[in-house]
Amino acid sequence: MKKWNWIIASGVTAIATVNVQAQELSERQLCLLDKLNTTKADTTIADIRSQCKQQLGSADNEDIVQVDAVEKPGALTNRLKSEQVTQFDPYVLTPHRRNYLLPVITSNNINSLQYADVEGYQENLEDYEAKFQVSFKIPFNKESLLFEDDQLLFGLTIQSWWQVYSDDISKPFRETNYMPELFYATPTGWHPFGTNTGLAFGIEHLSNGRSQPLSRSWNRGYMQFVVEKGRFVFSLKPWLRFQEDEKTEPMESSGDDNPNITDYVGDYEFTTAYNDGDFEYILKLRHAIDTGRGSAELNWTFPLGGKFIGYTSIFTGYGESLVDYNHKQTRFGIGIALNNIL
Template identity: 45%
Template sequence: MTKTFPKGLFSFLLFLYFSSQVSANDTEITVNPSQHAIFEQCLFKAIKSADKQTTLAQIETACENNIAREILNNNSGQSIELGAMANRMIREKRTAADPYVLTPHKMNYILPFSIVDDINRAAYQGFSTWAEDLKDAEAKFQVSLKIPLLTGHWLNEGDQLFFGFTLKSWWQIYADEISKPFRETNYQPEFFYFTPINYHPWGGNSAFVVGFEHQSNGQSQLLSRGWNRVYVNYLYEKRNFAFSLRPWYRVPEGEKSSPTSGQGDDNPDILDYMGHFELAMAYKHSTDFELSFKGRDNFSTHKGFVEFGITFPLWGKLKGYAQVSSGYGESLIDYNVNQKRFGIGIALTNLL
């Protein structure tokens, strides 16, 4: 029986962009073969030597993993072990060329029930008639996607340029008196460059990201919040653990001529509460459970934010998600309010 290899598998090669040699005993392999030829030759040899119980998907996965190890090794002579983050990237590239598949960026989730101890009602005073009717219980959800922009080698083997977009919203679904409005929605488009680096502390793998992002709530006048920042991000993985350290620099804005002016800085003190960096970690305990942490801090003002999350099985492929957070800056409208929040719902995608 013959089977056609899907194009999404070959798009993985476009992501890795390598030109290294393949070490093998097969004398038919030529020096510096093309990207497609390396993958095809690996498949051909593996299919010839595989037993009847081995599936084509298993063979394809093995070849993809071998190619990824070569990129991360970069002739360093080390034995490279792929972690959860690298395996996620491989899975994403299998469907990168499929127009009917959207690639997740950050975590996607829906929390139908999310309760907070303090909402920034003062921001709505004098602007809306429903400030006092806002409920502490609301729904919260996040949708985050990314699109690769480059289809050829740029600066380094395995590098890539992306456009990402994240939408996070807080919905007053339990506030019947005010027609259940969306209290706050934050929009976060960004461009970022990703590249693996030949640095393997404690036997893990590393990557480097540099990007520019805009974040705003799409409001006007007194409710408007927003800022721009440039960031760098060091990523590290080992087996089922991933680590991220992301410092940033805020792009300065001019002062407002008046509080209702459409031009100028809506929130000049936002760094006092959002800090200058974000630390994140994730651990994949099994296919059913995943733990995550995110934290920020400003060492001068001692104001920060922590968030813990866990995914757990519900039924079938559906996974539950619980989230607890404390501190400043969960949303832009609440950036200067110290909040404690708990939410529970459904995870649409995992981090790893």
């Protein structure tokens, strides 16, 4: 018992010494620290509190030591810390979003109308196909720029929809979307209700690299506010589209290919994620303020063993891909992933 009392007393003393300056302590806290350092090792914490109570006449319901310390790191912070170990290794690509392969993803309403001008596509597109995503990021700075632990990064995400089961049209890649981005991210140092918070500001270009009439692209700037608490992470990401010139002719290469895209894919995105160590769940909601349209996507992962993670995805709404930005459908897919988000 003496040993445990000494360990507890030493631990409380260390925490108080590291996190609080002596001049900021209350009289009760100074008394507690003084007693911890001067009393015998076999003195209990209860005895010390009682002595200070008698000495100062303070209420017994006060905390032993109040510290305004940084909250415990959550799931996202732990991921970022682990990335810092290898992010400048020339042989390592750091994941940005999830990297995955869905060998089969179905649709209740495949968007064949968009391919009416492509010979053979409209009548031969299958409502099930494969989908994969590759995503990585590269940091520019090793040292902090403006705030502690902030970073400027480049990211690239590529999504492809592959009609691998369409024998009559030679199994083409129906759609590929490219999203390069430049963004700045920083923790805020704000910890409301025991949370950790962060901010990101970025510019994204989204394009499918196609010629007319299937060309789709747009540019946007965004701000992202992130809150984490233990295994939970919440994110709010509003964006502003950079407008392009209107087309004078539909088949022109220059000009806006999709002038009303935000009416369908939305003006902001809300995401909530949870990881319990084995399973990860992510719900993503997009909403257009003027039209009420948008989408909902639920993803979850489960252990498989080795490097691979089981991955399942359900999507419903508009904008699953750029060519489908104004096409509503529900999709379900199952496959494997190489990394989680948390």
